[in-house]
Structure formats: structure tokens, C-alpha cells
Amino acid sequence: VEAQGAAQPWRGKKHNPTEIYSDLTSTLQFEMDHGQLTNFQLRLVDRHSMAHGLEVRVPFLGAAHRQASSTIPLDWRVRGQQEKLALRAAAALTDLPKSIVNRPKLPAGTATTPTLLNELMTELMPHANEWAACYPKLERILKTQPDMAIGLRLFESLHIIDGGLGRENKGLWDLLEDF
Known part of the structure; x- marks a missing residue:
């Protein structure tokens, strides 16, 4: 058996698809720890902003933020086709127009152009x-x-x-x- 190390991140049991995709909670946790946010989205923003000579600051998601967000009940995160329910509920308490709070998420590009x-x-x-x-x-x-x-x-x-x-x-x- 090869040693588990920094160069072997995908060899550990913690990346077994039958475990990480066994239910919605473990799937979402895997994505937070190893997926879209860490491995794709942040680098994408960084790469594209630098390509256009822009200095962009992506909001920092610290351990305290992650810990607090993980206590939000699952049905306040995703319910059917609705997502970001807790965020929308919090935004509804502000002066944002309801049309903004309740508008559906659009794919990148569609929303901006x-x-x-x-x-x-x-x-x-x-x-x-x-x-x-x-x-x-x-x-x-x-x-x-x-x-x-x-x-x-x-x-x-x-x-x-x-x-x-x-x-x-x-x-x-x-x-x-x-x-």
C-alpha cells in the first residue's frame, strides 16, 4: 500500500465515492471541503480577474463562517428546486426589493449579459x-x-x-x- 501524503490526496478512504456521495449532507460537505469552492471557483475568479488586469477580492470564508453555516438545517439550504433558503430569508429582513430576494438563480452569462x-x-x-x-x-x-x-x-x-x-x-x- 502506498503512503498517504500531500502528493496522494485522492488515495485516502475519505474520498471513497460510496461514502462521500451516500447522502446529501456528506455530498455537500465533500463539495465544501474538496470541491467547487476550493478547487475551482476561487481559482477561476483569480485567474480571470488577473487576465483582465483587475484586482478582485473574493469574500473570505473562514473557519468560523463555515462552522456557523454548517449548523443551518439542511432544509434551510436546499428544498426541492429552491436553494439558499436561509440566505433568502435573511435578505428578506433587509430593504432589498422582494424581486431581488426571490429571483431565481441564473446561469453565468445569462444573469450578466x-x-x-x-x-x-x-x-x-x-x-x-x-x-x-x-x-x-x-x-x-x-x-x-x-x-x-x-x-x-x-x-x-x-x-x-x-x-x-x-x-x-x-x-x-x-x-x-x-x-
Whole structure:
């Protein structure tokens, strides 16, 4: 058996999928300790802000914050399709308009640039079904999610076609059509 150490973080029993995903509480705890927040979101904010020459301060989530938040009952965190219930209840006690407190969460991009994304989707929509047909095993689901068909086509163009070489200076339309 190999030694457990800093270079072997995924070899420990604590990362056994049958244990960490056995119920909602352990899944959420795993995500807090090892998942999206620590391994992805904070680095993403840091990388993208630096790429644009911005100094961005991500709110610090200290041990006291985590400890307090872990005492919030699970049904005040997630209930059905609703999330952040405790946060919304606290925000409702402020002067924030109810339309802000109760608005549904939108995917990144949709919340910040809805008009731009809608115009792009309107322009690309006629082609999405055609592109979905290029993936027979996925075609049925891609026809109901045209944004996924467009994303898959773009991913293939950027990373698969010609090994992704020589494509870095092409425009979006060229990438989507150059197969």
C-alpha cells in the first residue's frame, strides 16, 4: 500500500465515492471541503480577474463562517428546486426589493449579459439542429438543448479538429463552420 501524503490526496478512504456521495449532507460537505469552492471557483475568479488586469477580492470564508453555516438545517439550504433558503430569508429582513430576494438563480452569462446571449442564440439556433445531427448518440437530447449542441460543436472545433492547432485566431463563426 502506498503512503498517504500531500502528493496522494485522492488515495485516502475519505474520498471513497460510496461514502462521500451516500447522502446529501456528506455530498455537500465533500463539495465544501474538496470541491467547487476550493478547487475551482476561487481559482477561476483569480485567474480571470488577473487576465483582465483587475484586482478582485473574493469574500473570505473562514473557519468560523463555515462552522456557523454548517449548523443551518439542511432544509434551510436546499428544498426541492429552491436553494439558499436561509440566505433568502435573511435578505428578506433587509430593504432589498422582494424581486431581488426571490429571483431565481441564473446561469453565468445569462444573469450578466442576457441580451447579448439571446441575440447570439437566435442567430445560431437554425444551425443547432443540424449540428445536433452530427452526434447521433446525443442527437435526441441536443435537439432539446440547442445551447449544448452549439457548445459541443465549439468544443470539438477548438480541441479535436486538427488537434486544436492553428485555431486560436479564428472567429466564432469560422470555428463553428470549419469542420
